[in-house]
Amino acid sequence: MLIDRSHRKWIRGTVFATVVASILYAIYASHAPDGPRGGSWPGLGYGVAASLCIVFAALLAARKRRPHYRLGRAATWMRGHVWLGAVSLPLVLFHAGFSFGGTLTTVLMWIFVVVYVTGIAGLALQQFLPRVMTESLSQETVFEQLDHVREQLLVEAEQVTKGEGGAVARPKSAGRVQGRVVESRAAAAEEGPGRNTLVIFLDRQMRPYFAKDGVRRSRFSDPSARAALFEELRRAVDPALHPVTHDLEALCAQREQLEMQRRLHLWLHGWLLVHVPLSYALVLLAAVHAVMSLYYG
């Protein structure tokens, strides 16, 4: 979620709530004979407020599963998730009196800290990664389709290498008019020698690069090394096959883009792998903590 001007009210509310909570805490802590405790009335108040914030933040997942319910706009829920989640940290610290307490509360506090930090990190990543993706991924595709598209690129590379025909849209211009014209691709039989070189190049050099985890150990990952490889290939084949080499090079570039998209997508959403699962555990342990603390008075 992008933090923009539409968040101003939420930011003001969060700052106001934090300042008020801090002032009240300072008064309470200075008058508490044994220091602030979660079991005191003010401490319980902070605990209840923090719990409500955390529960609301956790309910975002349920809200997303029921998008058709008329429970307010999804954007409002997300803003509430972000800013109520933000104010929950001081509330939790005031509740605990800046102490981690016993075993359960220590575990609870660390989980909360990790959830909070990953949330902040995720929010920070969301401020610039989408722009980076828009600018650098001209052929972005659906994330779930990355493997499928990668396989399709390999199939296309095989077709291009074997010289199987197909329609391509080539840019054409006539005076000031520019556009693309669908042309038939040349058949393999019309080309000179070197086709076998292309097949060998595809099998030995390119195919590993198009494997699922082939990017890491391939020279094609480095654009300059890749360009050098294709220059070498072009010197080895008939000039009539140079368009094919350019097609193969373009497919490799697309493969690189897919990998970049995968990486950026993992950065953009990977933090949720920590944030969300730990949130479930946090809610469960917080409920246990609340019940057992009240049980033992």
Add this chain to the structure above:
Amino acid sequence: MSQPKTSKELAQRIDPVYYRRRHPLRRARFLLGAGLTGAAALWIAASFALSGEAIYVRGGMAAAHAPLAAACRSCHSEAFAAVSDGSCLSCHGAGPHVPPRAALPEPACATCHREHGGRALLAEVADGHCNACHRSHRGVTSIEDHVQFERAPLDQHLRFNHRGHLAKDLLEGPLACADCHVPQPGGRDFQPIRFENHCARCHRERLDPDVGEEVPHGVQPQKLRDWAAAVLLRRLLEDPALKGVRGSATPGRAPNAPPDWASGLAARTDSALKALLTPGRGCLLCHDGDAERIVTPMVPLNWLPRARFDHKTHRSEPCAACHGAEGNTEARAVDVPGIQSCRACHGEGRASASCATCHVYHPPDVAAWR
């Protein structure tokens, strides 16, 4: 250059039923969430099975309560209720507080003695609990603000010159503090000073140099007179000069005349008493009083009745660190240190200076504190 694709070709790269498959990250998220939540539930259950309620213990417990760390119900006997006084009193025999001037309810034990706060000793009660009722002390935030001690009545009706008794030229040799101030078995206070134990060696009075009878201590002048008369009479009767006279009177003959000093028995008794009861001599060397009455000394065991001072915990310090006995030349002066002596060691960042360090909430003798 690469050959641009047609929209149709680009569309053919997409699996048309991709949405039927779950997003891999979402699936991982779900599996991780289920796993972590299950692990948390398992941890709670396993902890309960293995160590009872120990994981719910909020913080460090008092050293004496450490064995109860996994037995919460030994104190938390009622669910969803604070620890009752009955739980505390089942083991501890705490007495009541000094009755306050205002009718205030007696707070529950756990109000002041807060467990799970990391205190090794629950008797160390935070000052705020005291000041909740003792409002006049709310301005006392450190030992620097503490008022001067309210000591026991200083006129003990006894004169004792510490400096003179610590002098090196004392006939019996110089005394040390410990020669008279002997700790009680617990070490907190000192045993009372007794004439027989501490003074008699040098200050034993005799009735008359001729008689040499030791004067009993702790006797008022009237009884002392009776005692002296009896002693002198007994001596008179034991006088060999009277042996032939006593009981030998013959009928028809005049009795023998008594010895001269026998006729002066009363005068001699008066003389002996006068020697004992002259101001600055005899009994009145130390005691207040006159020829008719000796004022009973009032030497309290505890000079600071509203607090307790443990000499044992201060034994690392020499007596002179607090008491200036060597400079005590005034016979009536009582050398009880003031608050300034305490401030030398107690205070923030130094030795404890909380209310409970010196004051007790449950005094053993409530009446004495009123």
